[in-house]
Amino acid sequence: MSKRIFALLAALCIALGCLAGCTNDEPVKETEGGSNQAEWVDYAASIPLDMSSETVKQKVSVKAYIDGDTTHFNVPGSISEGGLLKARYLAVNTPESTGKIEEWGKKASNFTKSRLESASEIIIESDDENWNVDSTGGRHLVWVWYKPSGSDTYRNLNIELLQEGLSIASSAADNRYGETCMAALTQAKAYGLHMHSKEKDPDFYYGDAIPVTLKELRTNIELYENMKVAFEGNITYESGQTVYAEEYDAETDTYYGMTVYYGYNLTGTGLEILEPGNRLAFVGSVQYYATGGTWQVSDIKYVDMRPNDPNNIQLISSGHEAANRLTDGKTFKTGKVDVEIRSELGSEETTVETRDYGAMVLSTSISMENLRVESVSTTTNEDSSNKGAMTLSCRTADGYVISVRTAVLYDEDGQIITADAYRGKTINVKGIVDFYTYSGYQVKVFSPDDITIVR
Amino acid sequence: MKRIIALILLAVMAFSLAACGNNGGNGGNNGDSSIKGNFAVPAEGYDGSEVTIKFAHTMGAKLQEVLNYHIGEFNKLYPNIHIEHSSYGGWGDIAGLINTEIMGDNQPNIAYCYPDHVANYNTAWATVTLDELIASEIVVTRDDGTTEVLGLTAEEIADLQAGGFYEEGMVYGDGLMYTMPLSKSTEVLYYNKTFFEENGLTVPTTWEEMEAVCKKILELDPKAIPLGYDSEDNMFITMCEQYGYDYTSATGEHFLFNNDNCKSFVKKFREWYQAGYITTEALYGSYTSGLFTELDKGISHSYMCVGSSGGASYQIPDNKAFEVGVASIPQVDPANPKVISQGPSLCILQGGKTTDQQVVASWLFVKYLVTNMGFQTEFSSTSGYMPVIASAQDNEAYKTWLDKADGYSQLTALVIKTALQNTDAYFTSPAFVGSSTARTEVGELLANCMATQSSDVDGLIDKAFNEAYNECKYHAG
Numbered sequence: 001m002s003k004r005i006f007a008l009l010a011a012l013c014i015a016l017g018c019l020a021g022c023t024n025d026e027p028v029k030e031t032e033g034g035s036n037q038a039e040w041v042d043y044a045a046s047i048p049l050d051m052s053s054e055t056v057k058q059k060v061s062v063k064a065y066i067d068g069d070t071t072h073f074n075v076p077g078s079i080s081e082g083g084l085l086k087a088r089y090l091a092v093n094t095p096e097s098t099g100k101i102e103e104w105g106k107k108a109s110n111f112t113k114s115r116l117e118s119a120s121e122i123i124i125e126s127d128d129e130n131w132n133v134d135s136t137g138g139r140h141l142v143w144v145w146y147k148p149s150g151s152d153t154y155r156n157l158n159i160e161l162l163q164e165g166l167s168i169a170s171s172a173a174d175n176r177y178g179e180t181c182m183a184a185l186t187q188a189k190a191y192g193l194h195m196h197s198k199e200k201d202p203d204f205y206y207g208d209a210i211p212v213t214l215k216e217l218r219t220n221i222e223l224y225e226n227m228k229v230a231f232e233g234n235i236t237y238e239s240g241q242t243v244y245a246e247e248y249d250a251e252t253d254t255y256y257g258m259t260v261y262y263g264y265n266l267t268g269t270g271l272e273i274l275e276p277g278n279r280l281a282f283v284g285s286v287q288y289y290a291t292g293g294t295w296q297v298s299d300i301k302y303v304d305m306r307p308n309d310p311n312n313i314q315l316i317s318s319g320h321e322a323a324n325r326l327t328d329g330k331t332f333k334t335g336k337v338d339v340e341i342r343s344e345l346g347s348e349e350t351t352v353e354t355r356d357y358g359a360m361v362l363s364t365s366i367s368m369e370n371l372r373v374e375s376v377s378t379t380t381n382e383d384s385s386n387k388g389a390m391t392l393s394c395r396t397a398d399g400y401v402i403s404v405r406t407a408v409l410y411d412e413d414g415q416i417i418t419a420d421a422y423r424g425k426t427i428n429v430k431g432i433v434d435f436y437t438y439s440g441y442q443v444k445v446f447s448p449d450d451i452t453i454v455r
Numbered sequence: 456m457k458r459i460i461a462l463i464l465l466a467v468m469a470f471s472l473a474a475c476g477n478n479g480g481n482g483g484n485n486g487d488s489s490i491k492g493n494f495a496v497p498a499e500g501y502d503g504s505e506v507t508i509k510f511a512h513t514m515g516a517k518l519q520e521v522l523n524y525h526i527g528e529f530n531k532l533y534p535n536i537h538i539e540h541s542s543y544g545g546w547g548d549i550a551g552l553i554n555t556e557i558m559g560d561n562q563p564n565i566a567y568c569y570p571d572h573v574a575n576y577n578t579a580w581a582t583v584t585l586d587e588l589i590a591s592e593i594v595v596t597r598d599d600g601t602t603e604v605l606g607l608t609a610e611e612i613a614d615l616q617a618g619g620f621y622e623e624g625m626v627y628g629d630g631l632m633y634t635m636p637l638s639k640s641t642e643v644l645y646y647n648k649t650f651f652e653e654n655g656l657t658v659p660t661t662w663e664e665m666e667a668v669c670k671k672i673l674e675l676d677p678k679a680i681p682l683g684y685d686s687e688d689n690m691f692i693t694m695c696e697q698y699g700y701d702y703t704s705a706t707g708e709h710f711l712f713n714n715d716n717c718k719s720f721v722k723k724f725r726e727w728y729q730a731g732y733i734t735t736e737a738l739y740g741s742y743t744s745g746l747f748t749e750l751d752k753g754i755s756h757s758y759m760c761v762g763s764s765g766g767a768s769y770q771i772p773d774n775k776a777f778e779v780g781v782a783s784i785p786q787v788d789p790a791n792p793k794v795i796s797q798g799p800s801l802c803i804l805q806g807g808k809t810t811d812q813q814v815v816a817s818w819l820f821v822k823y824l825v826t827n828m829g830f831q832t833e834f835s836s837t838s839g840y841m842p843v844i845a846s847a848q849d850n851e852a853y854k855t856w857l858d859k860a861d862g863y864s865q866l867t868a869l870v871i872k873t874a875l876q877n878t879d880a881y882f883t884s885p886a887f888v889g890s891s892t893a894r895t896e897v898g899e900l901l902a903n904c905m906a907t908q909s910s911d912v913d914g915l916i917d918k919a920f921n922e923a924y925n926e927c928k929y930h931a932g
Binding site: 093095096102133134135136137138168169170171172173174182185186190195196198238239240264265266267268269271272301303304305306307388408410413414415416 | 741
């Protein structure tokens with residue numbers, strides 16, 4: 001190597017501060033990570049939003065907060081059919097807080113929500129001249145810019161998540177703002193922030209599972225948020241990486257249930273025993289699923305090589321049929337029950353509260369008869385995984401209007417069953433008590449076999 | 456840019472070692488020609504002192520749970536070796552982050568790696584060669600009173616070699632060992648077994664048979680895209696290997712793929728795509744497992760998918776709608792099968808502040824992960840990747856799990872069973888600075904050539920190859 005090149009490289013090294021570990025003439029801020037670090041840089045504000053660049057941009061409002069790196073935005077129909085754009089944030093991958101609970105997941109989710117909730121303006125930007133979707137095909141990959149209230153400057157939320165130590169990188173270096181992303185991440189690691197610290201996440205439950213009954217869990221669910229619980233229940237239905245478990249309580253003559261989401265991470269024996277008719281011992285984490293406005297248990301597991309691991313779900317017995325409790329419209333829509341509510345976790349002190357019958361039997365199996373189908377609406381959004389699913393607006397025999405929400409139903413030839421099959425008919429249905437923000441308590445049906453046309 | 460980074464890494468290491476006044480913090484080989492590689496094992500081996508090891512990986516939460524459990528098991532043997540692990544994001548992220556950390560002498564001690572990553576780290580002498588560690592006969596005493604040889608025993612080496620992946624650590628052109636295999640994946644052919652059986656279709660074993668099956672499926676179901684092939688890079692590289700065509704070389708002229716032979720199979724797959732037989736992730740717009748599990752026959756769907764053995768859980772349709780079959784991918788010559796081997800290896804990194812004991816402790820943990828039956832079988836059953844030790848297949852718990860294999864919920868076991876039958880067929884490509892660029896470029900050119908409309912197909916293909924070659928040369932310097 002020539003002396004000239006050697007000297008050039010030496011100069012480069014000095015510029016990069018490569019000798020800092022050996023000689024250091026400038027005072028530097030000691031970081032939590034223990035390594036000397038230059039002054040803190042606000043990378044999230046270091047890049048201006050260039051409205052004249054070739055990328056595609058759109059001013060948006062929030063439809064739903066999903067988690068740290070996913071938000072649903074309202075957009076013009078020309079961008080996404082139905083006016084809903086499911087955004088997956090470019091360059092970042094925050095810990096989970098929906099399907100499963102991970103350390104710092106809740107923190108990341110709350111951070112994103114708080115930034116966007118208080119923003120005076122939000123703009124999403126593509127990475128090149130087109131809107132691009134992720135590998136699932138259902139989410140747009142975007143940069144999210146927001147203007148804090150009272151500020152004229154946009155901040156890049158993707159970079160800010162890296163900067164705060166609330167995300168790991170996800171193909172960060174290959175994107176438009178890749179260098180800044182990596183610099184923000186490196187800084188967060190050097191400062192030992194959140195995920196990069198040795199601190200425990202205050203929102204993550206580290207303890208052993210709390211044994212509960214489904215009655216206790218359903219009645220006092222808020223007290224168990226983010227906690228690991230252990231309970232038993234009979235699986236009644238299974239659909240879309242989700243099972244529904246229920247348990248009968250003789251004292252109140254009521255079935256109590258819970259939605260259990262297992263996602264794509266469960267395989268082998270764990271997947272095998274998640275069958276309707278099986279009674280299982282579940283161990284999982286309780287969480288509130290904001291999009292659906294419901295509670296669920298997730299993060300269940302089964303380690304094939306450690307079949308006796310106490311955190312495994314376990315098969316107890318088989319052959320348990322779903323109760324499919326026959327319910328009338330009045331009870332379903334207007335029924336009330338008195339329940340004993342615990343003041344705090346572990347306390348024996350309870351107070352009696354009156355709650356909706358529907359709320360107490362959520363996720364249990366139900367049947368209703370002689371429902372007159374008055375109208376049918378079908379999900380038609382091409383980007384929706386529920387395209388073809390139907391909502392049957394039905395009048396019960398005792399005069400109440402209830403909704404029956406179907407999964408996408410297929411006939412014997414693999415063709416989707418459409419509204420014509422049920423419109424104007426009188427039907428009996430079996431399914432799960434579900435809740436939907438816009439229609440309240442509804443019956444969710446998963447198979448055409450669970451809808452019987454009476455006339 | 457990569458050339459500049461490589462040069463800077465080289466210079467940083469040179470300055471760190473010279474200016475800091477130590478020998479890289481590790482034994483180095485002190486110029487001793489009897490030492491193979493760049494690390495000489497200290498005479499005391501592991502001295503039992505308190506050591507903290509940083510382990511960088513790309514594991515998701517499920518695998519981290521496996522890791523955490525086994526760190527606990529490891530610490531029963533070596534309570535003074537403290538493992539701090541963290542996910543560095545995806546494959547592209549981990550290499551970039553570690554390169555940056557090497558520049559600041561803040562690199563982890565152990566890292567998940569692919570050969571391309573290590574080729575870059577090697578330009579900064581940041582990777583510890585494992586030869587002396589593997590060969591060490593120093594006896595180490597564990598906390599439970601038992602002992603082990605610091606290095607690998609002949610039986611352990613044989614077990615790894617029989618596993619099929621041991622030699623991957625020596626693909627860098629200098630005969631030295633830089634990595635240990637951790638867990639391996641490959642590509643398999645997933646197919647809709649229910650549909651195949653109902654329609655009397657035979658699972659293809661050659662590409663000619665595949666073409667015929669695709670044609671037949673289209674006759675049965677004109678709305679289908681019979682075959683999804685997720686990775687265009689793997690497709691190109693595998694075809695080179697199966698045909699025996701030149702792709703790359705670790706020495707001399709690196710980029711050899713710009714030849715008429717490779718253009719011929721690219722042209723063939725273009726014809727397939729234009730005929731509606733096949734699509735890929737880039738052309739479809741998302742993983743083709745989505746097509747495979749699609750139950751609505753009124754929209755795009757497929758009946759076969761060439762995908763990673765680690766992605767079995769994504770190939771299971773809802774509600775057991777059909778039985779999934781698994782087969783080896785088709786071959787040019789079934790008598791000489793070639794299937795790509797992927798999946799993480801482990802390397803040990805060093806810098807100016809790295810101590811001998813950190814290297815030795817890192818090696819002990821690497822050795823545990825690679826040779827421990829409990830970890831290997833649990834990692835495999837959790838991830839869908841294959842264990843790297845052949846003896847795992849004789850483990851009773853693992854065999855019991857494999858025996859449950861079916862085309863439904865136990866699909867992961869079925870995939871691994873199939874993959875384990877092909878260990879003699881696995882290949883890897885040479886690793887050098889620029890090998891990852893070559894992979895990216897050939898994948899893009901394949902997708903481009905398959906889908907771009909042109910009246911001069913040969914001209915289109917020539918241009919695409921030339922551009923890919925030029926990109927490779929530019930980035931490699």
